[in-house]
Amino acid sequence: MDYQAVLEEVAAFARPYVGHGQVADYIPALEKVPTDRFGIAVADINGEVYGVGDWEVPFSVQSISKTFSLALVMANDNEDIWKRVGREPSGTPFNSLVQLEWENGVPRNPFINAGALVVTDRLQTLTGDASTTMLHFLREESGNPDLAFDQAVADSEAEHGDRNAALAHFMASFGNLENPVPSVIEHYFWQCSIEMSCRDLAAAGGFLARHGLRADGSRLLEAREAKRINAVMLTCGTYDAAGEFAYRVGLPAKSGVGGGIVAVVPGRCTLCVWSPGLDSRGNSVAGAAALDHFTSLTGWSVF
Amino acid sequence: MDYQAVLEEVAAFARPYVGHGQVADYIPALEKVPTDRFGIAVADINGEVYGVGDWEVPFSVQSISKTFSLALVMANDNEDIWKRVGREPSGTPFNSLVQLEWENGVPRNPFINAGALVVTDRLQTLTGDASTTMLHFLREESGNPDLAFDQAVADSEAEHGDRNAALAHFMASFGNLENPVPSVIEHYFWQCSIEMSCRDLAAAGGFLARHGLRADGSRLLEAREAKRINAVMLTCGTYDAAGEFAYRVGLPAKSGVGGGIVAVVPGRCTLCVWSPGLDSRGNSVAGAAALDHFTSLTGWSVF
């Protein structure tokens, strides 16, 4: 596969969609991102990375971090995180409290905010410093030692974080948090604030295409665990549009409101696309178009 | 009306119910109350107080405080608290988040926890110290200068307060709190922790029977405002059992999980009954039986 040629064709196809949609505006720090950006990168399973456009420009990973915190918990845990968080699509907007009340404080899956808070809580218990653990992991896998938290973004999230605080306290009232709420919230926001480029993310997500093997060939996850994460990405990775995304793209994917989307072709490669304009469900408009065209060109869709 | 004779007959009637039900056990500080206690007091509109049984033993007022915080806000506010809290029965258990999400952070009424948090928040804005304001008011109206917070209860509430914290953060996310969540929560718990006897509470609630006049004859509330509080007490004052309570007792009433119930006969008197055993909806078993018999004897039920 000539990845470079494919990416160029994909970028040309996606170009008209760039600038469409709305930039996330729930925190001031994200509002300022220019809407005309577009980048895409592919990391093959040997670690070669290809890219076009703004593929080396850092952006806020936001919910894409949920994939990595889940992987790190699954890699380190002797207990079963799946007793504390489900694996089924949520069926309601991504931060609803209703479902949480119905299901006694057990979030539906690790990619809604409530579920990611539980995963972060567990990572905190396992490591003593959930956000730093993730940062170090991402630096190693991406090969980029300069990765860092964006303090302005983390502070801005915290200032507007009442809904996440409500989710955390609510789960705590059901006994589904091990650490104090303020600590869990803080690490959650730090994780979301990490800045990475398409290049960094495609490389860092390589273990999902390599059935659990890290960049250095050591094993992070069992093959069945990597498969599990991919399955959750396909059914739950794109907020309330997972069904539509499964159809259009047909690949496991996780999106963030920073405009990034990481997608996986198991056994072949990991992609990351970025463009800040979001559709009504919080997924990058041009990013989704690009991934859609990528699977059309390569025939690598699931269906 | 020979109140003393009526109260003695009521106490005799209620005696077999004393000890039935469960003492509130969600915080350790309440668990320790002996279940065999029963007291009842009546304050007529001239301020005479009559009582039998443990009518001078202090207990934790808990949710009964919601009545006084509402009255103090209505007495001091130029704005309309009713834009921030509804006046309709809630129809679901008293601390549900579902309804709050449906109704954009506006609690159904001031007597569910979410509504009381909004009222406390407003009282804090108006006075700068919501809980001390209430304590001073209760001392004056009861004529008992020894009333005090119970620090052990307040601390215990705070330790087990995740659900209230979730409610507060959730409302804050809708912009329905004016003060920081920790401050609102703290004052709310202090208010609930106040210790008062049946005597104290019957006297302190006298303004509800006097159409808004305080113990010293000065006006706390307009008559229509006192009527409003009584109406909310009748339809919302006894958690998820307001319909049943309206039928059995037929008087405006507010209960607390400490086992107390304050009831009002507008134009005549204010009652307070106490017995710690609670039914499945959080209302005192012997207390409800006593009020039921009181209205049977006096014919003062609404219906």
Added chain:
Amino acid sequence: MDYQAVLEEVAAFARPYVGHGQVADYIPALEKVPTDRFGIAVADINGEVYGVGDWEVPFSVQSISKTFSLALVMANDNEDIWKRVGREPSGTPFNSLVQLEWENGVPRNPFINAGALVVTDRLQTLTGDASTTMLHFLREESGNPDLAFDQAVADSEAEHGDRNAALAHFMASFGNLENPVPSVIEHYFWQCSIEMSCRDLAAAGGFLARHGLRADGSRLLEAREAKRINAVMLTCGTYDAAGEFAYRVGLPAKSGVGGGIVAVVPGRCTLCVWSPGLDSRGNSVAGAAALDHFTSLTGWSVF
């Protein structure tokens, strides 16, 4: 009490509200009612009826019939209807299916549509002909032998009756109906379609003020049963506005989307007011204003 003078003053007060609000338009048969109508009648406990305005003009009783079907079931039943329907306010719009699902097919109270369907079902089991039984009862109590169903209204309801059919089938799926759904629905619609005037309804509701005694002095209900119906009227009788109505009017009342409201002053009289313009919750605008003024003038409010 000079009822005639009071009613005239009430009518003068309510006049400016006549024509405000919307006529019920969910079925064509109700849409055609002229909005400028207003009538009010009072029946004292001796059966004397007073009235002003359009107090002898028949209108569609609609949900007011729910009061009579409940009374007829309570008068005839050896079993306990309260196992199949609750007595608490609903807290959500009057025809919601959500609450029904949460509570396993047991409606919250007999005055929401679901609850009235259960009551009608029981009346059908007890009498073999629920709607005719009610019609005969209303003829006898009102002293008006000409009362009749309005076939056009009943047909129109049936044509637009999918939501009620959904409620009935849903409850049947929980085993909470004894008769076939089409039969229950049919009798329910016939009951709603009965045409009565303010005079007829005030007279027919006299048993509620007489603690259960019928017009001829025989006993329909025990006093505690009449009290029960009044309590349910106060807390649940005016759709999602019961709390507000309790405050403004302070009397047990049941409204219908035909624009009528029946209210009870226990031990004194039964009122009926009619004006077709409805507020957003389905209660007559001018009717509520009239009852509000009636209790102000007489001082007969509960609070």
Added chain:
Amino acid sequence: MDYQAVLEEVAAFARPYVGHGQVADYIPALEKVPTDRFGIAVADINGEVYGVGDWEVPFSVQSISKTFSLALVMANDNEDIWKRVGREPSGTPFNSLVQLEWENGVPRNPFINAGALVVTDRLQTLTGDASTTMLHFLREESGNPDLAFDQAVADSEAEHGDRNAALAHFMASFGNLENPVPSVIEHYFWQCSIEMSCRDLAAAGGFLARHGLRADGSRLLEAREAKRINAVMLTCGTYDAAGEFAYRVGLPAKSGVGGGIVAVVPGRCTLCVWSPGLDSRGNSVAGAAALDHFTSLTGWSVF
């Protein structure tokens, strides 16, 4: 691929699971099926069918019919069925009314009962006889002219069909049905009652593996339409266990409470497995185990 050898290994693997779980007992006609049955069949894209065990024994297709009614509507419709039914996982048990109320009568996807009723309604409008149209289609695609409705099953469904009737009336109240409720319900039950074997279903579902081509090579669906159905099967095809099923099996699949599951390997083959014992979410225990092992052996899982 030596399908016969693979199926034999799969059957041996699944054998210990046969008899586990519960036979569907909500209608008497399904309760009688012996629990020790197990069959599996594969139809390759050339129409060759392989099978082992009870692969030629007919069983009740139940919800598997939802896949075919959706395909037939998509094949015949000029309008857009997706305006009347969504494509996202439901997140709540398969027959919940709550979500339907929240989303104004538009079911979340075509594989929950509400969604299938809308699809059947549309097929009825398009063809004048939804159930016979499907039966003829299934006879042609399976090459089995003896396929028939099971009248006892259809009658039994109708007798216990109150929840489906509630769903249909509820959607009708939102204007989301074109035909009378009784007609839609009847055709829906007839479709579910069709008896087919694993052989029949694997052959009849061949168009899903052939990107929309029928058994005779003519085109039923565009390739993108077949892809759409596969995507909906993967994310919504196994009731409330779609996320778990995606992980374990990793193939588009549709299950029925008769114990059958149809799964698709796009471009390669269609499978059908049958064993009547169901897990708590309504999917065949031994059937899921068999498909799990099939993808392990062939490496044809999506992830």
